[in-house]
Amino acid sequence: MPQRIAIVGTGPTGIYTLKALADLGLARAVTLFEGGPQAGRGMPYAPGQNTPEMLANIGSIEIPPLGQSYLDWLEGAGAGRLADYGLGPEVVDERAFLPRLLLGDWFADELAGLVQATGARVLTGAEVVDVKPGAGEVRLVWRQDGALHEAEFDRVVLATGHVWPEQDQAAVGRFTSPWPAMALGDVGAETVGILGSSLSAIDAALALACAQGRFERVKGELDYIGDPGSEGLRMVMLSRNGLLPEADFWCPLPYEPLVVCTDEALAKARGLGSKGLLDRVFALMKAEITLADPGFAARRYLGKARVEDFPALVFGRRKKMDAFDWAEANLAETLANHKAQKVVGWRYAILRLHEEVGALLPAMTAADRTRFERFLKPVFTDNYAAVPPLSIERLLALHRAGRLRVLAMGENYRLRPASSGVTLACKAGRFRFSVFVDARGQGKRGQGQWPFPTMRAMLGRGAGPMDLDGAFRPKGMGRVHVLALPWLLERNPFVQGIGASRDLAARVAAAVAVENAMIPAEGPGSLGLWAKQRAGSRWA
Structure with missing residues (x-):
């Protein structure tokens, strides 16, 4: 009888998990749970969360293929989608940095293909509210169409993706993250403080700028042209050291092997x-x-x-x-x-x-x-975390237009809520921002912040990182794999990214195969070797 496997989350990690299980013949009874209305995108690539100006800082050459590579899709089935983003076929290249929403279209198409090939079941609008590990099964509880549902599974993979602090509706002019980006479209022509200066902060600046103007290339140089009435929009990126990210540099891919640090x-x-x-x-x-x-x-x-x-x-x-x-x-x-x-x-x-x-x-x-x-x-x-060159061009255009600057706060600074926005005291002086966006990106979370109550009680009261084994299973919960990004960052600080999603999925699929006696735990064709072949050595 095939293993009943639940994958909670249908972003990149959930999709690569389904793919890795399918490669080992383990995807014959898989159910995928998606809390939102659309499966296959994940927060970084979903409409509403992102705007067309937001670029993926990864090209096809670095994206692990699913049914087909991203480049093949762009040259085939996805070619018709380019026009939706104001792009032509000339931009298609294995190293091109394209809109994140377009990459989300590819993920959604690839998930649909995997679901058709495996017969997996996909539940959308299904918010998982509890995970109850048992000795022989795991009981999942989810809310869908206003009702609670429960079902048992032999194994559960929790690929729940990014988690942002909830927005306090009483906090006027203060945003706990740049997402959903559409919310920033309601900001007026005001002075905006953006905490951070990396990709998340660039996303915030672009969402604000494009809601009140546009970018145009004139005689080879990119300019920002504000809409009438937007003259008061002034954005300040706030960082400790006052640095902007650098443009993504050219290098051989895949990586050449290290010579000394073998x-x-x-x-x-x-x-x-x-x-x-x-x-x-x-x-x-x-x-x-x-x-x-x-x-x-x-x-x-x-x-x-x-x-x-x-x-x-x-x-x-x-x-x-x-x-x-x-x-x-x-x-x-x-x-x-x-x-x-x-x-x-x-x-x-x-x-x-x-x-x-x-x-x-x-x-x-x-x-x-x-x-x-x-x-x-x-x-x-x-x-x-170097960013697409076009993103740097846009920052420069905003700066030339007098709409963007960077402030070095130093290590010791104080942010205090105001009636609207915040006040900042730092080595550079005192400042007031009528709108404030926390754009520092995904932060770490401890086991005390785990969202599923039964598991949280089993984990104990500690506030530190979750103690996971090599297949990302908490102690005493051998049928549950935790691939939820915020809870992995403490011990794996560089786990973010599409490549990491594929790597995590490969490790979990290999562990499932070992327990099903499909591949040995050690020796030729073993767990470690299988995972390394598909994911590199970093998780082995």
Whole structure:
């Protein structure tokens, strides 16, 4: 009898889970639960949550195929959708950064194909409100059409995606996140503070700007033209260091293998124990970066650097320049490098290092995890969170139009609610914003914030990260797999992204196959090898 499997969530992680199960012949009795009206998109790619101006910062070349690749879909069935976003076939390229809504169309089509091929059942408007693990089954409780329903499953995969703080309706002019983006369309021509300066903050700025104007390219340069009456719209991105993200740089894909920080070298560093692990790994990092870009290493005195020196070493010159001057220079360099297919060695080395180093975080001491968070993670995040060049062009256009600036708050700042919006006190002075948007992106959540009451009671009262095994199962709940992003970030800080969704799904499918005696736990064709073949080694 086939295993009854429930997948809660039909965004990328849920879709890749169905695909991974189907690849192993385990998708013969799958039910997918979607709380919203449409299955197959997830919050980052859903209409209403996003606007057409919001770009995916990933191209087809980096997106794991489902029934077909994103590029094949764009050149085939999806070609007719391009016009919906004001695009022509000339933009289709394996590295093109296209609207997130268009990527959502692909996900929805691919899910429909998988459902047809597997016979999976999809329930929309079905909000799962409780998960009750038992010894031989898991009981799921959901609300649909105003009524509560229950059913038993042999296994449950919780792929519930992003979670944002609920909007306080009494908090006039204060938004706890940029989503749904449509809500920002009601903001008037006011002074807006946007907390953050990365992709989420760019989304907020574009949603606000495009609700009150448009972008036009004139003689090769992109301009922002505000609507009549929008002259009062002034946006300020608020960040600790006053930096803007850089434009996504060209590099070989898939990644070239690391030379110094090999699996063997990192395993050896880990094998020497938790004490000093971060410093041993940083020494390997420095050697890898030096090999990739000796000129950079010499200019920045990388050989003598400590972990604590790394942010200043990477960001020092950038912090001394005006954020928009740097952005303009970086954009020109990036576009030239894309055209010439030129690799900036140190950037590419850091990009390839971040997941390998992040995977060692659980093995580090608490003190080293704190050092990692403070000194290495900001560099890694800035590197892999580079944004589409068009997004930088739009920020520059808004700045030239006098609609956008960046404020460096420093480490010590205070935000206080006002009758509308907030007041800010920081090293740069005191400021009042009539509208405030928290755009810092997805934050970590602890087990005390877990939304399903029965599981939360079983987990205990601790506020820390959920204790999960290699297949993302909580202790004592061997039939439940937690792939809910906010609850994975504490131990896996770089788990976000479409590639990570595929990786997580592969690990879960492999674990299900092992328990069904379809593949061995160890040896040739084993769990670890199967997952590595489909997901890389980072979760093994």
